[in-house]
Structures are given as structure tokens and as C-alpha cells.
Amino acid sequence: xxxxxxxxxxxxxxxxxxxxxxxxxxxxxxxxxxxxxxxxxxxxxxxxxxxxxxxxxxxxxxxxxxxxxxxxxxxxxxxxxxxxxxxxxxxxxxxxxxxxxxxxxxxxxxxxxxxxxxxxxxxxxxxxxxxxxxxxxxxxxxxxxxxxxxxxxxxxxxxxxxxxxxxxxxxxxxxxxxxxxxxxxxxxxxxxxxxxxxxxxxxxxxxxxxxxxxxxxxxxxxxxxxxxxxxxxxxxxxxxxxxxxxxxxxxxxxxxxxxxxxxxxxxxxxxxxxxxxxxxxxxxxxxxxxxxxxxxxxxxxxxxxxxxxxxxxxxxxxxxxxxxxxxxxxxxxxxxxxxxxxxxxxxxxxxxxxxxxxxxxxxxxxxxxxxxxxxxxxxxxxxxxxxxxxxxxxxxxxxxxxxxxxxxxxxxxxxxxxxxxxxxxxxxxxxxxxxxxxxxxxxxxxxxxxxxxxxxxxxxxxxxxxxxxxxxxxxxxxxxxxxxxxxxxxxxxxxxxxxxxxxxxxxxxxxxxxxxxxxxxxxxxxxxxxxxxxxxxxxxxxxxxxxxxxxxxxxxxxxxxxxxxxxxxxxxxxxxxxxxxxxxxxxxxxxxxxxxxxxxxxxxxxxxxxxxxxxxxxxxxxxxxxxxxxxx
Numbered sequence: 001x002x003x004x005x006x007x008x009x010x011x012x013x014x015x016x017x018x019x020x021x022x023x024x025x026x027x028x029x030x031x032x033x034x035x036x037x038x039x040x041x042x043x044x045x046x047x048x049x050x051x052x053x054x055x056x057x058x059x060x061x062x063x064x065x066x067x068x069x070x071x072x073x074x075x076x077x078x079x080x081x082x083x084x085x086x087x088x089x090x091x092x093x094x095x096x097x098x099x100x101x102x103x104x105x106x107x108x109x110x111x112x113x114x115x116x117x118x119x120x121x122x123x124x125x126x127x128x129x130x131x132x133x134x135x136x137x138x139x140x141x142x143x144x145x146x147x148x149x150x151x152x153x154x155x156x157x158x159x160x161x162x163x164x165x166x167x168x169x170x171x172x173x174x175x176x177x178x179x180x181x182x183x184x185x186x187x188x189x190x191x192x193x194x195x196x197x198x199x200x201x202x203x204x205x206x207x208x209x210x211x212x213x214x215x216x217x218x219x220x221x222x223x224x225x226x227x228x229x230x231x232x233x234x235x236x237x238x239x240x241x242x243x244x245x246x247x248x249x250x251x252x253x254x255x256x257x258x259x260x261x262x263x264x265x266x267x268x269x270x271x272x273x274x275x276x277x278x279x280x281x282x283x284x285x286x287x288x289x290x291x292x293x294x295x296x297x298x299x300x301x302x303x304x305x306x307x308x309x310x311x312x313x314x315x316x317x318x319x320x321x322x323x324x325x326x327x328x329x330x331x332x333x334x335x336x337x338x339x340x341x342x343x344x345x346x347x348x349x350x351x352x353x354x355x356x357x358x359x360x361x362x363x364x365x366x367x368x369x370x371x372x373x374x375x376x377x378x379x380x381x382x383x384x385x386x387x388x389x390x391x392x393x394x395x396x397x398x399x400x401x402x403x404x405x406x407x408x409x410x411x412x413x414x415x416x417x418x419x420x421x422x423x424x425x426x427x428x429x430x431x432x433x434x435x436x437x438x439x440x441x442x443x444x445x446x447x448x449x450x451x452x453x454x455x456x457x458x459x460x461x462x463x464x465x466x467x468x469x470x471x472x473x474x475x476x477x478x479x480x481x482x483x484x485x486x487x488x489x490x491x492x493x494x495x496x497x498x499x500x501x502x503x504x505x506x507x508x509x510x511x512x513x514x515x516x517x518x519x520x521x522x523x524x525x526x527x528x529x530x531x532x533x534x535x536x537x538x539x540x541x542x543x544x545x546x547x548x549x550x551x552x553x554x555x556x557x558x559x560x561x562x563x564x565x566x567x568x569x570x571x572x573x574x575x576x577x578x579x580x581x582x583x584x585x586x587x588x589x590x591x592x593x594x595x596x597x598x599x600x601x602x603x604x605x606x607x608x609x610x611x612x613x614x615x616x617x618x619x620x621x622x623x624x625x626x627x628x629x630x631x632x
Contacts, residue, residue, distance in 0.1 A: 017558040022400040026445035034072050034441035037171045041065040042457065043434020045164055046464065050426060056150040057160040059461045062433060063144065064091060064164030066457055069440040070450070071133050072168065076189030076230040080172045086130050088165030090121075091137030092158040098145025099154035107366040110146060114384065115359030117142050122354030125392070126347035126500065127338055132394050139358055139388045147365075147381025150465070190248055191287060193227040197255045198284035200224075202277040204262045205309075209271030217266055217582065218550075220259055221543045227252055228540065232330050244290075247320075251287055254319040256536045257312035258283075264305035264589040267582045275299055276306075279313045286320060293320045304593035305586070330537070346503030354391050357488045361387035361481060379462070379473055386481040391489070393500070395447050397558040398489045402482045408451025409478040413471035415452070416459040420469045429460045436460070490562060498566035504552045505573055508545035509612070512581050515542045516605070519588045535588060542581045549574050573615045580608045 015023070042062040049058020068084045075083070094117070101113045121135030145157060152160070200220040207216040231252055258280060265272060279296040286293045296317055301307045333341075341347060361384040369380035386405070395401050419432055436457035443449040455474060462470055515538040553574055556567040587601040 017564070018397055018399045018560050021397055021558040022403050024446075025449075028445075031074060031441050033175065034069075034074075035438045037072060037168060037175060038069050038440050039434055039438035040171055041069060041168045042164070042437040043430060045167060046433050046461070047430050050430065050464070055426075056152055056465055057156060059465050060095070060144075060150070060152075060157050060160040061164030061167070062437075062461055063458075064088060064141075064161040065168050066437065066440065066454065067091060067137050067140065068165040068168040069437060070444060070454075072172065072441060073444070074189065075226075076193065077173055079189065079230050081169060083130055083133070084165060084169050084172065087133040087137040088162060088169075090134035091141040091165070092161045094138040094141030095145040095161045096154045096158040098142035098147075099157055101142075102146030103154075107370060111359060111363045111366060114139075114142060114146070114362040115355050118358030119351045119355035121358075122351035122391075123342040123347040125354070125394075126344070126350050126503070127341050129394065132392065135354075136388055136392055136394075139354075140385045143362070143381040143385040143388070147379070190227075190230045191290070193223070193230040194248060194252045194255070195284045195287040196223045197227050197252065197259070198280045198287060201255065201258050201262045202280040202284065204259075204266055205272055205277040205280065206274070208262075208266045208276075209269055213266040213269075214578075217263060218547075218578075220262070221547050224255075224259060224540065225544055225547060227255075228330055228544075248287075250319045251283075251316075254312070254316035255283075256540075257532075258309065258316060260536070260539065260585055261305050261309035261312050261589060263582055264308065264586040267586040268303070268305060272299070276309065283313075283316055283320070293317050304590045307593055308589045330540070341503075344503050346500035349499035350393075353488060354388075356491075357387045357391040357485055358384055360488065361484055364480070364484070365477075379467075379470060379477070382474065382477045383481055386478050387485055390481055390485040393555055397555060397560075398486070398563065399560050400558065401447060402486055404446070404448035405451050406479060406482050408448040409455050410475055411448075412452035412455025413459065413475050416456050417469065417471045419456070420459075420463060420471075426464050429464050432460045433457055433464075498556060498570070501549070501552045501556050501567045501570050504545070504549035505570055505577075508542070508549045508574070508577050511538070511542040511545040512577055512584070514538055515581065516584050519584055519591065532592075539581070539585060539588075542584075546574065546578055546581065549577075569615075573612075576608065576611055576615065580605070580612065583608060 014020075042065040045061045045065055046055075046058045049055055049061065068088060071083050071087060072080065073083070097113070097117065101110050105113065117139060121138045124138075125132035125135040141161060145154065150157065197220070200216070200223040204213065204216040204220050207213045231249060262280075265276075275297050276299040279299070282296055283293060285291070293316075296313050298310050298313065299306050301310050342351075365380035365383035368383075389395065390398075390401050390405055392401075396404070419428075423429060423432060436453050439453045440450070440457075443453040459470060459474060515535075518535055518538050549570075553567060553570050557564055557571065583601065583604050587597055587605065590598060590601055
């Protein structure tokens with residue numbers, strides 16, 4: 001390449017964030033186990049229903065399996081039960097409510113009922129990813145139940161919906177996972193998640209004193225979050241019920257003091273030798289292979305954080321040889337906490353926007369339906385169901401969702417028109433449903449691809465129950481939903497815009513405050529006899545809240561400028577809170593070793609709290625989060 005062409009490449013303008021996000025796709029190996037589950041879910045369910053003469057119920061079960069397949073992401077079986085099961089229960093409730101409302105009330109009352117459901121589901125979605133998935137399925141299933149012309153009762157449809165999602169859960173629990181150790185069938189994702197924590201600790205130690213330390217600390221936080229979720233899923237008993245599971249819990253808990261010491265060393269900013277990271281890497285291999293640790297190289301004990309690292313390695317070696325379970329250091333949120341999140345600033349803003357989109361789309365669809373704009377096709381439920389996916393921020397920034405949805409629907413509808421012309425009915429359509437089910441786990445890497453596959457699957461199901469080919473109508477309603485959501489997304493709402501981001505930041509600030517308060521109260525003590533388990537729980541809460549705030553900020557920054565400007569400056573506050581929590585962690589390690597704060601830690605804490613106080617009004621932080629500046 002010539003110097004001139006090299007200069008041209010370097011001076012190409014960067015894509016705007018909203019367009020860059022639209023073109024970005026996830027990468028990684030093909031999840032073959034999820035592909036097999038998808039192939040065995042919707043297609044076989046539909047085939048069985050056709051053979052026994054209950055095609056309409058098979059369509060409902062296939063829709064439920066499709067929605068569950070969208071949520072079937074990598075992770076442990078235990079995590080999958082909650083991630084797939086909770087939204088399925090919400091979807092079954094939506095089918096039930098939608099069916100009876102559609103059968104017994106008029107268009108106006110039905111629209112009001114769907115709007116109220118949108119308000120509830122939107123507020124509920126602010127709680128977390130599983131609740132958000134539940135809100136999505138509640139609304140989609142309610143629209144389908146109210147508008148899909150099926151002969152079955154509401155209870156029959158709801159049971160079919162549960163059966164479809166339940167079948168995928170059974171497949172998730174029963175089918176073996178590639179690469180799982182022999183004789184260790186249950187631990188498909190848990191063991192890998194715990195091993196990843198030790199690898200992340202080693203990577204952070206390698207990066208100490210370099211410009212990569214901040215990114216490696218964020219990666220450690222993500223690894224801890226994933227391992228905590230993988231081990232904390234639902235079980236029949238409250239505590240680990242087998243020796244292997246108890247040992248895995250203990251291995252996760254043993255990583256927490258290692259992560260704390262590694263964070264303190266990275267905060268100090270001094271490079272470490274490779275010997276410091278060798279111990280955590282050997283522990284990672286021991287977890288992955290379910291083997292003994294063997295001898296661990298000890299780091300030099302020349303500083304408090306290095307002494308803490310050495311002590312943590314010794315404790316980990318002891319924990320790896322024991323069968324005793326250990327606390328996962330997870331703080332359970334009470335019902336009051338969940339309600340406060342749902343009806344707080346972020347939940348109210350999101351709930352109003354979802355309610356307005358869902359209600360307006362249902363009203364428009366009802367008006368078009370009763371004016372016979374659809375002709376003989378009674379697919380009015382497509383419009384509100386499409387609006388649900390478009391209004392969900394989980395799937396990316398607003399304009400990115402709209403562009404991907406439009407492109408994916410056009411591609412999927414055109415492909416289906418070609419398939420419908422050559423495939424035999426219904427056998428060919430059932431086979432197409434099975435193929436689409438297998439493609440869903442791969443297509444989730446990009447929203448446009450996922451939309452194309454889902455469009456193929458849905459249009460196939462519509463034809464299986466006897467409806468004519470409806471590709472043109474599907475394209476038209478999707479474009480109408482895109483225009484509606486774009487308009488509603490830019491409308492002013494009561495309260496301040498960016499409420500979801502500010503709510504996440506406020507939660508992170510409150511968690512950091514609680515962590516700092518615990519450390520400054522001196523509850524741990526230099527002899528290690530204090531409540532360090534509580535400290536590790538508070539530290540996990542603080543870093544998890546920061547991770548969630550960072551994700552919300554990154555999503556908001558990729559919106560169009562008219563929306564992104566409402567959260568300008570929040571990334572600076574998140575970075576400030578991260579530095580504060582890192583400093584608290586370093587101070588806690590130093591307190592364990594010496595029993596007192598040194599000048600460097602106290603000055604840095606005072607400085608960061610002062611900076612945080614300056615930003616409090618700008619982003620709406622609670623007034624109490626900066627109140628410990630004097631105590632420091």
C-alpha cells in the first residue's frame with residue numbers, strides 16, 4: 001500500500017455511533033448445542049400437533065419455543081431454567097389475558113387493556129434482563145392471544161405456550177453439552193465460569209502498571225458476574241446438594257480475596273513479575289479439569305497487597321482440597337427493592353414509553369382491521385407485537401433496532417415468498433420451521449439476521465393454520481411499526497430524559513457508598529476476624545451496579561444525537577465511581593495488613609468524593625453518597 005493510500009485510510013471519517021452499532025455483529029464459535037435444541041423444539045412440536053389434529057395449539061407451542069430459543073444463550077443449565085422459565089410464565093399469562101380480552105371486549109376496551117399491560121411490562125423490564133424478557137413475552141403473547149384467529153380456549157392456548165417453552169427447557173437440561181467433563185454432566189457452564197474468574201485475575205495481575213489495567217479489571221468484574229449468576233440459579237434446595245457442587249462454590253468464594261488483592265495491586269500502578277499471575281492460572285486449570293492444584297508459586301510479600309495475594313492463594317489451595325460449600329456473597333433483593341426499581345425514575349420512563357408504543361400500535365391496528373384495510377387477513381396483532389421488540393432497549397439503540405428490523409423483515413418476507421411457492425404444504429412448512437428454529441441461536445448475533453429468521457418462522461406458522469401467504473402485509477406492518485416507534489421514541493415524556501441511565505448510576509453510587517461505609521467502620525480488622533464476607537458482598541454489589549450502569553450508558557451513547565445528549569457526562573461519573581470503588585478496595589486491603597489508612601489512600605478517597613459531589617446535581621445522584629468525605 002502506498003503512503004498516499006495509507007494516509008487516506010487513516011483519515012476516513014469514523015462512523016457515527018448509531019450507524020456503527022447497526023453494522024456491528026457479535027462473533028464467536030457456533031453454539032452447536034443450542035442449534036440442536038432449536039432444531040428439536042419448534043419444528044417437532046408443530047409436526048406432532050399436525051399429526052394428532054391440533055395444529056392451532058402446535059402453532060402456539062412453536063411460537064413459545066421460538067421466543068424461548070431467542071433467550072437460549074450460553075451459560076449454565078441452572079441459569080437457563082430461570083432465563084427461559086420466568087419469561088415463559090409471563091408469556092402464558094399474556095396469552096390468557098389477551099385471549100379473553102379479545103373474545104369478550106370491544107376494540108376500545110381491548111386497546112386500554114393492552115396499554116395497561118404495556119405500562120406494567122415496561123416498568124417490570126427495568127428490574128433486570130430476566131424481567132425484561134418476561135415483559136417482552138407478556139406483551140407479544142397478549143397481542144397474539146387477542147388477535148390470532150384460533151379456535152382454542154384461553155386456557156388451552158396458555159397451556160400450549162407453557163408446553164412449548166417447557167419442551168425447550170427439558171432439552172436444555174437433558175441434552176449433553178459438548179466439552180463437558182466425563183462424569184460431570186451437570187456442570188456445563190458453571191465450571192467454565194469459575195475458571196474464567198481465575199484467568200481474569202491472572203490477566204489483571206499481568207496488566208498491573210500498564211494502560212490495560214482498567215480494561216482487565218472490567219473484564220474481571222464481568223467474569224465474577226457471570227460466575228455468580230451461573231452458581232446462584234434455582235435449585236431444589238437452598239444450599240449446594242452435592243460434594244462436587246459445594247467444592248465449586250468454595251472455589252468461587254476463594255477467588256474473591258484474590259480478585260480483591262489483584263485490584264489493589266492494579267490500583268497501585270506498579271508492574272509485577274510473571275510469577276504473581278502463575279498461581280491464579282494454575283487454579284484456573286484445576287477448576288477446569290476438576291483436578292488438584294499442585295504446588296502454587298508464592299509472590300514476594302513486600303507490600304500489603306502482595307501479602308494479601310499470597311494469603312489468598314494459600315486459602316484458595318486449602319479451599320480446593322475441601323468439600324465444604326461456601327456463600328456466593330450475593331445480596332438478595334427484597335420485593336420492596338424490586339418494586340422501587342420498577343416504579344422508580346427509570347421504570348416509570350420506560351413503562352410510559354412502552355405503554356404508549358404498545359397502546360398506540362394496538363389502536364392503529366384495530367382501526368385498520370375494522371376498516372377492512374386487511375381484506376381477508378386478520379393479522380392486526382402483528383403491529384403491536386412488532387412494536388414490542390422495537391421499543392425494547394435490550395436489543396440496541398432505537399435507530400439501530402428500527403433499521404435492523406426493517407431490513408430483516410424485508411429479507412425474511414422475500415425469502416418466504418420464494419419458499420412458499422415451491423414447498424409442499426404443510427410438510428415443507430414444518431421443515432422450514434425446524435430449520436428456522438435451528439438458525440435462531442446463530443442469528444441472535446445480529447438483530448437484522450434474527451428478524452429475518454423469525455419472519456420466516458412466523459409466516460410459516462401462519463400458513464400452516466390455513467392463512468394465505470402474507471409477506472407483503474408483514475413488510476407493511478413492520479414499516480408502520482418502525483415509523484411509530486421512532487416517533488414515540490423522540491417524544492418528550494414526564495420527568496427528565498435518560499432516567500434509566502441516571503437510575504443505574506444512582507444505584508452504583510449507593511452501592512459504592514455502602515461499601516465505603518463498611519470499610520471505614522473498621523468492621524474487618526487486621527487480624528481477619530471481622531466480617532470480610534459482608535465486605536466481599538458489598539464489593540460485588542458495587543462492581544455489578546457499575547457494570548450495569550456502564551452498559552446503559554454505552555447503549556444511550558449510541559442513540560441519535562437528539563437522544564444521546566440527554567445522558568452526556570454520565571460516562572465521566574461512571575469512570576469516577578469506578579476509580580472510587582477501586583480505591584476503596586485498595587484501602588480495604590491496606591487496612592487488613594496495617595489496621596489504618598495511609599495518607600495516599602485517604603487523600604485519594606477525599607479527592608474522589610469531592611469530585612463526585614461536584615457531579616451530584618448534574619446526574620441526579622442521591623445526596624448521601626458523598627457524605628463520608630469528612631470521615632475519610
